Amino acid sequence: MKLQVINSPFNEEQVKLLNELLPKLTGEQRIWLNGYLSAPLATIDAIVEEEKPTVKPITKTVTVLYGSQTGNSQGLAEKYASALKDNGVDVTISSLATFKPNNLKKVTNLLLIVSTHGEGDPPDQAIQFYEFLHSKRAPKLEHLHYSVLALGDSSYEFFCKTGKDFDEQFAKLGATRIVPRTDCDVDYDDVAAQWFSAVLQELLQQTDIATTSTTQNQPAQGDTTYSRKNPFYAEVLENINLNGRGSNKETRHIELSIEDANFHFEPGDSIGIQPENDEKLVDALITALQFDPQTEVNVFEETLPLKNALQKKLEITVLSKPLLQKMGAFTVHQEFTKLLEDTSAWKDYAKGRDLLDVVEDFAPFTWDAQQLVNLLRKIPARLYSIASSQKANSEEVHLTIGKVSYETNGRQRLGVCSGSVAERVQIGDSLPIYVHKNPNFRLPEHEDTPIIMIGAGTGIAPYRAFLEEREELGIEGKAWLIFGDQHFVTDFLYQTDWQRWLASGTLSQMHVAFSRDTDKKIYVQHKIEGNAADFYEWLEQGAVIYVCGDKKSMAADVDATIHRVIEQQGQKTPEEAKAFVNELKQQKRYQRDVY
Template identity: 65%
Template sequence: MTLQVLNSPFNEEQVKQLNTLLPTLNDYQKIWLTGYLSVVSTTNVAAAPVVDVAEEVKIITAEPQSATILYGSQTGNAQSLAEKLGKELTEAGVDVTVASMAAFKTNQLKKLTNLFIVTSTHGEGTPPDNAIQFHEFLYSKRAPKLEHVQFSVLALGDSSYEFFCKTGADFDEQLAKLGAQRIVPRVDCDLDYDDLAASWFANVKNALVTTASASVSQTSGVTKEVSSSQYSKKNPFYAEVFENINLNGRGSNKATHHIELSLEGSGLTYAPGDSIGILPENDEQLVGILIEALGFQQAEIVKVDEQDLTLAEALQKKLEITVLSKPLLQKIQSFTVHPDLAELLQDDQKWKDYVYGRDLLDVVQSFGPFSWNAQQFIELLRKIPARLYSIASSQEANEEEAHLTIGKVSYETDGRDRLGVCSGQIAERIEVGQKLPIYIHANPNFKLPKDDDTPIIMIGAGTGIAPFRAFVEERAARGAEGKSWLFFGDQHFVTDFLYQTDWQGWLKEEALTKLTTAFSRDGDEKIYVQHRLQEHAKELYEWIEQGAVIYVCGDKKTMAADVDKTIHAIIAEQGAKTAEQATEYVSNLKQQQRYQRDVY
């Protein structure tokens, strides 16, 4: 902002002084100055007394606004946004506390004035692990009345799931029921959340400034852009693929690819437990068939984010065409009079059954004709989400490399072979020497203990083995002496023992203390990792009592859920505890970050 002399009540020298001062002030200083001038202006200007500034501060300045930002985060997105908001509010003169919901003491709720929630929704509408207890508390009889609290919620989710942003909606509704007042409306974000989050940040800052002063201080409407020299989801690094190996043996019904990427020249750094985001492309052949079914031309020009692209480019490189959701089907319904689609959407079970394993081509072939043009069609679609994969290497041991473990998703529906977008690209279309657009996704909720002497228990199945390869490789490189125990499960010992020689080498070096495997299809009975945990219950409990940190990586609905039940049962049985006491014990482990999960 620059003052001009024309039509200004200030003379030229005053304008020069103001233009020198204003750019140096932060938001809070501008608010203070506004308040100071408003107090002075309430007296006769001509007769205004000389006021000592130090004395006047006592009269017109209130304590800086305070705000508490709580995050519920499984993979780190919500935490990263919460910390970013905290930084921006601090720069605006707000006294900020940022904390995980798991670490926040609920008896402090009654003392808050401004509360901001940033939370993801995990799986089918459940809170992230570190938000479960806080969520339960707010819905309990112990939750206090919060009429004195102003709040707002930023909810992260995935619109392909039925319960999109449910955890955020839960917090928003329950805080209101407890009497808290919304200072800014809740914002629900899909996977491409940057712009909506930036807008919410700006509204939160403006709202706090408004309540801090009778005069509103203008803040920037967007968050600070990441420097172009830093690689991110919006500015990915193109990493060369210098290894792409199928880890499964001949005869396996799986294809699990070990990918090695070069980070040379990128400056990218990561820690064990972090992930790499890959920005994938749709299969060119599938795109061609879809455009033909739509009756459009591949070379037709459409606009995506103010950029002119051919329809083929837009559908291959920018837009999602393989995942169906109810909101998408509802949008499509407005462009067709086909009665079957309307009927399908009226029955919750029917549409869920239909979308499972199907894609946009199925919809176009089944429910036409449609009244849209190419531009209207592509405006119904969301961006292709990045795919996150746990890093399977230690940067301590591989300075300019990152390794990934990616299982190929392939299946058949209605007589047509289908492939996962990213895993299919990796398995069938990416060759050594080609490049992939990537970025590092930090996961602060899945990390090795700082003390190398701390025992660790790692439980993974299939590609859930990836972060544990990074953990053990890191500890081996650091010469850590803490005990480590790996539980690994897959189908067959001969064909599916991922990274077998690595584990054997680390066992020999004593970088890995114990290895327990479960190959579910090698015997008459299916044996999974949770069965092996139960078999070693006594020793497992001893390790936990000795301070071991438990890590679980794998499928949330089945493997991770079964492991969690088994851990509760072992603690109850070996610790002679009731079910309630075992639940409390596990909750304490989570609060102490001694039970961490990377589940999907």
């Protein structure tokens, strides 16, 4: 962002000062400045003593809806709703799970912030609204003005699909866009802020006067100053392997010091770790590219050596279709072109491979170092469920991290963050972290509400936080844990903790499924089915179901089993069971933290 002196009302000195300031502003600061400069001059220039113009009250009303799986959409919705209120706009904010779709007829201005989960699926809380809007019951919406902010992950094929579907369907029903839809990747802060700035400007232009509050983006007193963009460097206090000798898996229990971080979190929240790429992989990539590692490149408004950029800033381990398509502009390799033309071929190739594979398999490429880094996105932070209660460990946070390790194309691969934690991070080292709130995975408000916790592998982590919290508060209500892994002897994660809580009454019952200990593989869903009558009885008593773990296999199988148990035990049709489950989700009695 640069001002031109030509036709500018500023002199050269002023232009120089502005050009020094503007590139350094964050998205939030630009929103604030936009609103500030749109205020009446009398509120800006206190020296000029003249009567302020009569301010007509803003009558603009806006409904902000969000569909969130991990809390990102909800966090943005709450933040932007607050900013709208500070600008005098009458705001209603609601989750898609609780908003009645027929009320769309009464809404004039709608902002929808929604994520896409997995391979193009809506978040759990958005499913019913999504189905309604795409059904014959959806009303005509010629009166509606709307805009969609879509959150997603470009490493998935159906990037931001839910937001795109909503945007297109609103338009089909006759609604008018306030501003065009914006699609956000995992590093969404600045892009989302630009969308909101455009929305805010458009809304305020439609009113008689644009009022603004100078405090709209000030953090609340006492809030932490640490965030994804400004992580806290936490000292590693403990790093141990939870699996026994001979296990096929390696699961690390990490304890981090958060002294002086001023973090505030609850059971169900996550810690984000900003990882770095393996130096050996970076060196091999630079060698294959035949680049000088000290070549300076510009990345995210920062100039640094190529090696630093590839190691600390840029994602090089995931191959997405958008990335491969952009790379296609720098090669005439016929096999690479064929790869992109065949949907199944590029998917098969990309699975488990990284940028080094592409460079080695399809050289030469015609790019220079700067052109290469321009294609790459920022390394996404990795989120890990918190495995401890802050009430019990005020100066620490515990994590459960499963090491990702596999071989593809004759080369051993490691997860960017999990591999680093397992192989390189030592006690005394520091990790850049921040708290990621997840309001969609929370203990019940009422202590006597029964809870059913279902998880496999590292999906056990949040339940350790749940029970540690309940122990600290002296809660001994009904709590049922269903846990699965491979072998009883080597993979019973946190076994002594569960035994202690069973003995004290903090945990009332537990069922375990170790899939590799018998000829017939037993999984957590089999334990639900084997205790179907009890499971349904707990639901009748108002129990909340929690599911944490792998979305594609475990969580999908558990979901199908829950539907089947409700159908059989409740003597319901499949349609009635589905409606029952949807009602559980709306009541926040079926919560999932799946990945």
